[in-house]
Each structure stands twice: as structure tokens, then as C-alpha cells.
Amino acid sequence: MTDTNSHVNSNDADRAPALFVHGFGSTHEATWGVPGWHELMETIGYRVVPFGLPGHGELPAPSGTDDDMLAELLAVMHESGITTAVGFSAGALMLLRAAVRSPESFTRLVLVGIGDQMWGDASGFSSLGDKLLSPEPDPSVALIRQLALRAGNSLKSVAAYAKTAAPPPALSRLKELDVETLILLGEEDTVGPADDLMAALPHATLVTLSRVDHYRAPGSAEAMSAVLDFLAQ
Template sequence: MSLSFRHFPANKQDRPPVILLHGFASNSNEDYLSTGWAESLNEGGRSAITIDLPAHGSNPPLTSASEASTTATVTAILDTIDTAISLEHKSTGFSATGFDVIGYSLGARLAWELPLVSPHVRRLVLGGLSPTDPFSAVDPTELRGALTGTTPQSPLVGMMANLISAPEKDTASLALLIQGLATEPFTPQLESPTVPTLFVTGSRDALTQGIDDLAARLPHASITRVPGDHREALDSPEFRSTAIEFLSAQHH
């Protein structure tokens, strides 16, 4: 499975690229490009590589839940990063020995896995990360009913149904993605990244409840709280400035 991506090189690039992973039922343009993240990273000498997750952006529809499992999705992300960095080297002449990652919401949950399977991740910024797995709590039958007009008993199912049935969303593929991710629930207590990691949470984001306990499991982790709820936190200037400052620090 190949994923769509866009590359934004810096004029005076002297640092490894930054990978940007968006949230569920969103896309790279909504979460990062329309608000100027690529330009902010470029100003600091960093190229930006945005990747659209499966069933999002301009990626093709999903045909089964199995192709959207966490393992399959993480593999596709890493393959896409390799392709993007190779193209960056050809176009700019800059050869990166690694990369940093900024992930938000679902993007943060998938970014968590990257250092566990790749030695090239230098630093992580995980924004809006839920310490518990919402997808495994979604009953597929109830979700299908909600999408056809049946009132669900679960508020979470209702919320997911509203998200994936919004205009211009690939509802069927997003439903398969939920099922695929649920086959491998997020279990951060089993294995944690050892690279320097910054958690960013909105002051009114209920989805990140328990993030302090999660961060305590990591050997090199810190937490920054910024204004806003789950969506507003991503767009806050505090999030962006803190993330870029963190990624600019020396690797250790």
C-alpha cells in the first residue's frame, strides 16, 4: 500500500526532514498545510514531508479492514518516508541520516510505533494522543447501523459515525480503517519509544486524559499543555513554537 505525500524542501536545508502525520477523518492540508506548518519548518532549515493516512486525502479507497491494520499502516508510512527522503536527496542533494515526526491524534498514535520498528526516528512530537484506544471500543455492527440511520447506544459510535459521514469523506473506507486499527489496539504499556518525545495536549482536551501516566513510561519524555480542545490545540501558536523548538534541540 502506497500513501500520497507532499514534500516541501527548505531553501537552506541543514537538518533532517520532519514528517507530519494528520488526525483521523482529516488530511494533511486541513491539519498542517492550510495553517502554515510547512513554511514554519522551512524557516528553521527543515524540510516538511506530509503523508496522508489510508482512506484519507487522495489515497485510494480501502477494500478490506486487514489492509488498514496498525502494522500494515505503519509499514506503509515507513515505505512512503523512504520514498520521500530518496526524492528529497535527488532534488536537493541533502542526505538525511534520520527524520523527526510530528503526529496529531491518530497520527500521534501511529507515530508512537515508528521508533519501535525503525532506527531512523530521531525525535517525536505527539499531539492530542489518547492513552486509550477509541477504535477498539467501536462495535462494527452498531457503526453500520448508525451510518444507515439507527440511533446508536454508544456516544462514541455516534461521534465516529458523524465524523466519517461528513461531506467529502470516504465513509466506507474510514469504517474499514476503524475495524482494521481495532484488530491491533493501542497498548502503550507493552512497549514504549526510547527516543526523545514531546507530548502536547490541549488544556480542554478530554481525549488526552491520563497522558501524564503514559509519558512517565518513557525514558526521555516531556509534556506541554497548550490552550484549546482537541482540535484547537493543534492550531495554537504555542503548539507549533514548542514543537519546532523541541525538534531543534540536539539529539541525545
């Protein structure tokens, strides 16, 4: 289920691995590759290990359950000795679900583009899947549809992921996570604020990205600087 990592080089064996999970409707390259995260992580001795959301890029649509997807993500982490993970939006939510399932697998989490509004809909991403496939174009998902097609994704496969992914874990479950966590949230991101999320996570730090909306967060220079500082601790 991992994306092909075209950035692998002979020095990677000496670098600590960090899992990177992209956002809904996107791909690893669009979310993390284009902004330069591979090169950035190399400067502090890390190598990026991509994990693609099922149904995105060349990955097949999910055929099992959310638990199956989390099991595969955790298997990749265990096989590669990964305990540090970075996720954007739906990727960040997937990491939180995995951390609740297997808290001992994580030592540090970076969650980008995540906020309290993501806990407002009990259906999670399922309703997005329905809207993407609606015969009548839904203006509320017009941007997601545009970004998904631009990234080369199949709307049907992306929608299948949305309908398979579980809702975010209950905030009460997050209180159990003994994991150092960095939350990066754009000042103009409509999924914010992150007050309830911050109150739920016992070891969380919030960095608000000035004049940044949801989709610009992964490419924000302020986000990159914050991650470097966090991982250098």
C-alpha cells in the same frame, strides 16, 4: 500512500525532511496545511513530508493489516531519510506503533492530541468504525462524522481504517523507546491526562496547551512554538 505535497519548491532539497501524519477522519491539508505548518517548518530548515492515513482523502481504504500500513510508513521514512515525525491523534498513535516496531528509525517524535484515555479501550479505533457506519446515528461520533465529511472523506473508507488499525501499543513497550519525544495535549482535551504515558516514555516532555480542546491542538500557537523549540534543540 503519501498525500500529494503541493508545497514542494526548489529549496526543499536543502531542508531536513519531517513526516507529518494527520488525525482520524481528517486529511493532511485540514490538519497541517491550513494552520500553516509547512511555512512554519521552513523557518527552521525543515520540509514537511505528508503521510495520509489509508482510507482518507484520495487514498484507498486499507486492504491489508496494520502491520502492512506501518511497513509502508516506515518505507517512506527510510526512502526519504526521515527520522523526525509529527502526528496528531490517530496519526500520533500510528507513529507510536511504528516506533515500537522499528525504534531505530526515529530520533524525535512529536505527538499531538494524545493521552491516557486512548489506552482505555482494548478495541482501539475499531468501535469508531462500527459507530460511523451504524444505520442509527450515534451521537458519540457525530463530530467525527461531520469533520470527516467536511474534509471530503468517505465514511466507509474512514471506517475501514478504524477497523484495520491496531490498538495503541502497550505502555510497557513504550519504555523501550530511546527517542526524544514531545507530547502536546490540550488543557480541555478529553483524551487526557497523560500521566501514564509520560511515565512510560523515558525521554518525554509534556506541554499542556492552555484553553485548547482536542481538535484545536494542531492549530494552537502554543503548540507551534513548542515544536519549534523542541526541534531547535
